[in-house]
Amino acid sequence: MEPNPMLAFYSVTPQGLEDVSKYPQLLAALLEDPTWSEEDLKKLAGLNLLRVFRAVEESESPSFTTIQNNR
Numbered sequence: 001m002e003p004n005p006m007l008a009f010y011s012v013t014p015q016g017l018e019d020v021s022k023y024p025q026l027l028a029a030l031l032e033d034p035t036w037s038e039e040d041l042k043k044l045a046g047l048n049l050l051r052v053f054r055a056v057e058e059s060e061s062p063s064f065t066t067i068q069n070n071r
Helices: 005-010 021-031 037-058 064-070
Strands: none
Touching: 021 037
8 A cells, every 4th residue: 555645745744733733832922923813712622522522421322331331
């Protein structure tokens, strides 16, 4: 199987964002940009993910706990 050239593109890490320890600096820089609101930054920092997790948890689909208990 030949390597996918697009994967090389996506594996490039922006300088200054080598790992999650750099996220506070990213969020601080974005907060200084007037095009980013505090609400936008909250979403970027994880509120969207939490919203999705809550929606999944509240859905009628079996939860992970239910699946684990039924094993």
